[in-house]
Amino acid sequence: MRMLVTxxxxxxxxxxxRATLHGELPGSEDARVTVLDKLTYSGNPANLTSVAAHPRYTFVQGDTVDPRVVDEVVAGHDVIVHFAAESHVDRSIDTATRFVTTNVLGTQTLLEAAxxxxxxxxxxVSTDEVYGSIASGSWTEDTPLAPNVPYAASKAGSDLxxxxxxRTRGLDVVVTRCTNNYGPYQYPEKVIPLFVTNILDGLRVPxxxxxxxxxxxxxxxDHCRAIQMVMNSGRAGEVYHIGGGTELSNEELTGLLLTACGTDWSCVDRVADRQGHDRRYSLDITKIRQELGYEPLVAFEDGLAATVKWxxxxxxxxQPLKEAAGLLDAVG
Incomplete structure (x- = not known):
């Protein structure tokens, strides 16, 4: 199998x-993987150092919006797993143009080539943010989309x-929507790495x-394992929710991070809320559990401890990423 990962x-x-080429995802042990990445601020070649010399790995620097590059890269591949997206909510509120361009037009360009x-x-690969906010209960895959911020709106557009x-061209498409991810190699503008690295440097956290x-x-x-299940066995034209099973308020998460880093609330700044900040997300994962046998395996306590340690x-x-982004002397 030849797999293109944007x-x-x-x-x-x-x-x-990494999980594919290290043989951690059943069904893809012999896959040849091509990565297409524009290498914007959050795309980092260092994330792929452990597989850079792998005989079944190829890297192509390019933009999913460029039809010439996409056409050349897509040719000869059996599967496309489409991660490429602008994804930071605050950045999308400041300027939405590149979110619409990358997330909607980039997806269209890939679909045409596929x-x-x-x-x-x-x-x-999409997100729970396309649904907006839910006060109680959980969204099913049939819930109408109601995004509240430009990032989520652009992802909803790409999903549709x-x-x-x-539906109109017969392409074998499956869509996944996930909850908040955490783990190693997460760009340090996101809440968990931002808080941990700020605390390490004696900075305040917002x-x-x-x-x-x-x-x-x-x-x-767990997210990547579920994507592999959907890739192998998901039904064409369907949406599958992927969740972790640990719902926390941001205040509860902050408390856990402070404890894990050996500090207290004295380093926390209460800052003004952002516009359109969704109050709650919750995905019903019954469908992927019943159809594909997915269950999250990493207990949050263990995963958070390992992430903080990393x-x-x-x-x-x-540190170079925070320096480049001007985050070393700011609360975030």
């Missing part, structure tokens, strides 16, 4: 590539584009609003 130098994409070259399956290509916003946390390795031990990975 955004494979990012946080989740690189985990998927159909043209007879790709056997297109796995489109992918599903439309299945807690939005009243801290009551609630999220479900999913270890990146950032403690890998300053050489995150």
């Amino acid at each position: 955004g494979g130098a990012g946080f989740i994409g690189s985990q998927f590539v 159909l043209r070259h007879g790709v056997g399956r297109f796995v489109h 584009m992918a599903l439309a290509w299945h 807690l939005y609003g009243d801290g009551a916003h609630r999220r479900d946390w999913l270890h990146v390795s 950032y403690h031990e890998n300053r050489s990975w995150w």
